Structures are given as structure tokens and as C-alpha cells.
Amino acid sequence: xIKEYVKxxxxxxxxxxxxxxxxxxxxxxxxxxxxxxxxILISLLFLVYVTKKASKMSGDYxxxxxxxxxxxxxxEYIIAYIIPFLGFNxxxxxxxxxxxxxxxxxxxxYIRSDLIYMNPVLNFLGYKMFKxxxxxxxxxxxxxxxxxxQDRIRIYNISKKVxxxx
Numbered sequence: 204x205i206k207e208y209v210k211x212x213x214x215x216x217x218x219x220x221x222x223x224x225x226x227x228x229x230x231x232x233x234x235x236x237x238x239x240x241x242x243i244l245i246s247l248l249f250l251v252y253v254t255k256k257a258s259k260m261s262g263d264y265x266x267x268x269x270x271x272x273x274x275x276x277x278x279e280y281i282i283a284y285i286i287p288f289l290g291f292n293x294x295x296x297x298x299x300x301x302x303x304x305x306x307x308x309x310x311x312x313y314i315r316s317d318l319i320y321m322n323p324v325l326n327f328l329g330y331k332m333f334k335x336x337x338x339x340x341x342x343x344x345x346x347x348x349x350x351x352x353q354d355r356i357r358i359y360n361i362s363k364k365v366x367x368x369x
Contacts, residue, residue: 212249214319232293263358267353267354268337345365
């Protein structure tokens with residue numbers, strides 16, 4: 204299972220597109236651009252680390268009772284979290300405080316709710332998100348391959364509610 208600090212970096216990687224946009228919009232603020240670049244690099248390195256490590260974990264073959272592609276939820280993620288931040292002004296203290304508070308609240312919800320699969324960067328890397336029903340219950344599965352009803356696939360559990368299929 205994934206440690207909490209890894210979930211934090213997975214959360215940060217889900218905001219890499221936002222960090223890129225904020226860096227570009229605020230190119231005149233060198234310290235802010237440096238912070239955005241550092242956040243992007245560190246979080247993306249962790250994302251690669253987690254996907255590589257997941258494939259080395261001992262996975263079990265599972266029979267899929269039902270599978271639904273949930274990749275469309277990335278669009279909901281973008282609308283709900285990223286769009287509101289585009290108008291923030293880094294020179295306005297109130298905007299900065301509000302952004303940090305909202306970011307912390309979203310981060311806590313993301314980590315405690317085990318929403319590590321909700322990451323648009325994974326979609327950019329070719330992964331899809333599936334809600335699969337197994338004999339023992341439901342699981343969100345991140346996979347580059349299509350998953351369908353009655354498939355038998357190897358799933359590497361990375362948390363209680365999330366697995367990776369390679």
C-alpha cells in the first residue's frame with residue numbers, strides 16, 4: 204500500500220498543468236516561476252516512480268465482473284478545481300491566502316478519500332480510469348489497456364480502493 208507522503212506528491216502531480224499555467228501567466232515573478240517548476244518536476248518524478256513501483260509489486264489476477272470507463276471524470280476534475288484558479292493574482296495577498304486554503308482543503312479531501320486515481324496527468328500519459336467490479340467488491344483501476352467485463356487481469360493494489368493494471 205502507498206504511504207501518505209506518496210499520496211501528497213500524487214495530489215501535487217494532479218495539479219502540474221495548473222502549476223504550468225500559473226508559471227506562464229506570472230512569468231514576471233521569478234520566485235513564483237521557480238516554485239511552480241520545482242513543484243512540477245518533483246511531483247511528476249513521484250508520479251513516474253509510483254507507476255513504475257506499482258508494476259513491481261506482487262499483483263493478483265482478478266476476474267472482472269463488470270467494468271466501466273470513468274476517464275471522463277478528468278473533465279469534471281478540471282472544471283471543478285483548475286478553472287477557478289486561473290483568475291487569481293499572485294500580487295494580491297487575499298488571492299494567495301484563498302488559493303492556499305482551497306488547495307490544502309482539496310489536498311486533504313483527495314488524500315483521505317483515496318482519490319489518487321483522479322489525476323489528469325495520468326490521462327496525458329495514456330492511462331485510463333476504470334471502475335471495476337470484482338467478486339470481492341469495487342475497485343478503481345488505472346490502466347493503459349482497455350478493461351472489459353469478463354477479462355482476467357493482473358491488478359497491483361496501490362491502496363485500499365485503487366489498483367494499477369499493466
